[in-house]
Amino acid sequence: MQQLFWALGTVVIGVVGCAGYFYVSNLVLDTLLPGRGPDPVRAGRNINRANLIRPWLFLAPAILALGIYLVYPVIESVWLSLHDRSGQNFVGLSNYVWMLNDPGFRESMFNNMLWLLVVPAAATGFGLAAAALTDRIWWGNIAKSLIFMPMAISFVGASVIWKFIYDYRAPGEPQIGILNALVTWFGGDPQAWLTIPFWNNFFLMVILVWIQTGFAMVILSAALRGIPEETVEAAVLDGANPIQIFFRIKMPQIWGTIAVVWTTITILVLKVFDIVLAMTNGQWRTQVLANLMFDWMFRGGGDFGRGAAIAVVIMVLVIPIMVWNIRRANAEMKGH
Amino acid sequence: MEATPATKSPLTLVTHLTVLLLVALWTLPTAGLFISSLRDKDQLAVSGWWTALSSSSQSLQGRTGAAPDQKEENGVYVITGNLLGDTAGRVSAFGTTSREPEAYEAGAAADLGDGATLTVGEDGAYRLESPVPFESKRGQRVFVTAEQPPRFTLDNYREVLRSEGIGRSFVNSLTVAVPATIIPILIAAFAAYALAWMEFPGRALLIAAVVGLLVVPLQMSLIPLLRLYNGVAEVFGVPAKTYLGIWLAHTGFGMPLAIYLLRNYMAGLPREVLESARVDGASDFEIFTKIILPLSFPALASFAIFQFLWVWNDLLVAIVFLGAQDESLVLTGRLVNLLGSRGGNWEILTASAFITIVVPLLVFFTLQRYLVRGLLAGSVKGG
Incomplete structure (x- = not known):
């Protein structure tokens, strides 16, 4: 309980501190370079100077935070990936050579590619279907809210939910996991789903698809609603049926949004670690890059060189999307 | 949206059903977790959460009373009591050995040898009868299979x-x-x-x-x-x-x-x-x-x-x-x-x-x- 008061105290100190920084630095600037005075030329020059400095006063804490927590680590990670486990001795590319020959890394890479193929496609597909269908019925908003709900659930919480679904009991015993209960009800044998190599990857992917479908649905639903009425009306007049209208008229107009949703989920897939850690911890051939990296970070006291090398691989996979995002943001800003 | 009347009704129905299926798939996992967390832990361990509202069958063990509890009724020595205690439930079968825990149906009389019999009713009440006085200080072990009504609790x-x-x-x-x-x-x-x-x-x-x-x-x-x-x-x-x-x-x-x-x-x-x-x-x-x-x-x-x-x-x-x-x-x-x-x-x-x-x-x-x-x-x- 005491630590909660500490936390609240920190909030107050933090907020007051931030506000104080902005207020005082702004005040100092105004005092040093007064914008009013007997000499109008000087006052004007002061205003110009202050306007050059003020943005950086406003930006300083944010730039500091971004620098320490994101920019510096990216550079340092690349640097560390060229060093040994303690981070002291330079070893060149040997961590990357080790990686290429390591069965654990190959397995993770293969699984990650599977995840990348399946999860964004499935989540976007389900999301699109949910968006298109819920827009046509009167209880669509309630349905949307319920499909969206898993988005609020942590990966670990969702893992418990789905581990319960995959629960396995020996044949003959009552199955309390609903998947095995259904399988036995249809006359099949219960399976320990999470231990079946290759296919168990898909049982883990289901969890992320389940979480992310709501996200895809919300964005795509907004995009579908933004489609100009005239295009749809014209198609109706030409006698197109609803399915044709959806695939031939609506879909082509929201490709941009579909791409955004797809890439966003792709990035999430590359970072996903909690689900694998909680469900299998990489056993039974379900390892992925993010969990492998976590593993090497702490295994036997931690191998910072190898861990950093794996992180760099994840980063390299993200870079194309990053470039695409920046270009898109630039184009958008110029458009405004 | 403005479908022709001929295609509208079946398509709308399909839409409703598909959305219903999606909603079910997206909410039931969480619902299952929540329902399970409220169930009695013994029931949770033996039956799926989707059966939470129906009664579940459980195997229990009990002991009858022993020699000090006996009464004499018309020359027969009798021990009575209830195997379920305070818990609600309905006994479907019972037995006296762990090998055959469901040897007798509720209401039937089990032969314990030497003329002694044991009857367990549906409500868990038992009656142990013997022509000679009971001497053992420990009661007879009884296995019962009881249908128990669903129990919800915040104990978990x-x-x-x-x-x-x-x-x-x-x-x-x-x-x-x-x-x-x-x-x-x-x-x-x-x-x-x-x-x-x-x-x-x-x-x-x-x-x-x-x-x-x-x-x-x-x-x-x-x-x-x-x-x-x-x-x-x-x-x-x-x-x-x-x-x-x-x-x-x-x-x-x-x-x-x-x-x-x-x-x-x-x-x-x-x-x-x-x-x-x-x-x-x-x-x-x-x-x-x-x-x-x-x-x-x-x-x-x-x-x-x-x-x-x-x-x-x-x-x-x-x-x-x-x-x-x-x-x-x-x-x-x-x-x-x-x-x-x-x-x-x-x-x-x-x-x-x-x-x-x-x-x-x-x-x-x-x-x-x-x-x-x-x-x-x-x-x-x-x-």
Whole structure:
């Protein structure tokens, strides 16, 4: 309980501190370079100077935070990936050579590619279907809210939910996991789903698809609603049926949004670690890059060189999307 | 939308059914967890949650009374009592050996030898009869199979809060999440204002950098920051894993999204409002605090919800920067530990899991409007 008061105290100190920084630095600037005075030329020059400095006063804490927590680590990670486990001795590319020959890394890479193929496609597909269908019925908003709900659930919480679904009991015993209960009800044998190599990857992917479908649905639903009425009306007049209208008229107009949703989920897939850690911890051939990296970070006291090398691989996979995002943001800003 | 009458009705029906199926698939897993967490742990272990409302059949063991309890009735020695005690239920079968626990139907008389018989009724009442006095000090062992009505209880919650450390972790999670949500907002808001409404060289480059940093994987930051924290701790002689450390870490990691969301929103505010304030002689500082900040409330709320959900649900940052010791575990970390140590105890796992997801669910359902708005504004990032 005491630590909660500490936390609240920190909030107050933090907020007051931030506000104080902005207020005082702004005040100092105004005092040093007064914008009013007997000499109008000087006052004007002061205003110009202050306007050059003020943005950086406003930006300083944010730039500091971004620098320490994101920019510096990216550079340092690349640097560390060229060093040994303690981070002291330079070893060149040997961590990357080790990686290429390591069965654990190959397995993770293969699984990650599977995840990348399946999860964004499935989540976007389900999301699109949910968006298109819920827009046509009167209880669509309630349905949307319920499909969206898993988005609020942590990966670990969702893992418990789905581990319960995959629960396995020996044949003959009552199955309390609903998947095995259904399988036995249809006359099949219960399976320990999470231990079946290759296919168990898909049982883990289901969890992320389940979480992310709501996200895809919300964005795509907004995009579908933004489609100009005239295009749809014209198609109706030409006698197109609803399915044709959806695939031939609506879909082509929201490709941009579909791409955004797809890439966003792709990035999430590359970072996903909690689900694998909680469900299998990489056993039974379900390892992925993010969990492998976590593993090497702490295994036997931690191998910072190898861990950093794996992180760099994840980063390299993200870079194309990053470039695409920046270009898109630039184009958008110029458009405004 | 305007389908012809001929195609409308079957298609509409299919739509309704498909959406119903989707909703079922997306809600039943959570519902199953919640229902299970409220069930009696013995029932939970032997039957699926979808049978929670029907009675379940359970095997129980009991003992009849012994020699001191006997009474003599018309020359027959009798011991009576009830095997179910206070619990409700209906006995379907019973037996006197563990090999044949269902040897006799309820109401039938079991022959115990030497003329002694045992009868167990449906309500669990038994009657042990013998022509000679009972001498044993221990009663007869009886196995009964009883249909028990569904039992719902809060015991599972009581147990995990008390003895599994969930209560402690709940406080830890709150301690992490509240400052880590509020502190970044003010820092990001000033930066967003500068990027949206102040002219200075390098602005476009900074905005591009923020967009780029949005997608930097957390994994890149972990090892360098871990080393940095350890170094700082060594130099100043303080612990490396502190709440202050994790608050600052979440502030840094949340900064790109915060700036991006707030800048987009502020840039969309009407220019006239700002211009007229400038003409009136208001400084940038006054414009920001008196006009922009209040107008940006929806965007601030969106970001606050995002950040809160992300921090509350985070596992990686918490393990790395706060540690995995018992006293500092947050809810997600505790849940992962329980999955390892209590893998089969679903009464503990379901109740613990529900406690960890209930706060985000409440936030989600009450503030969904802001969440959706934020998603639409910041769909470059996804969590």
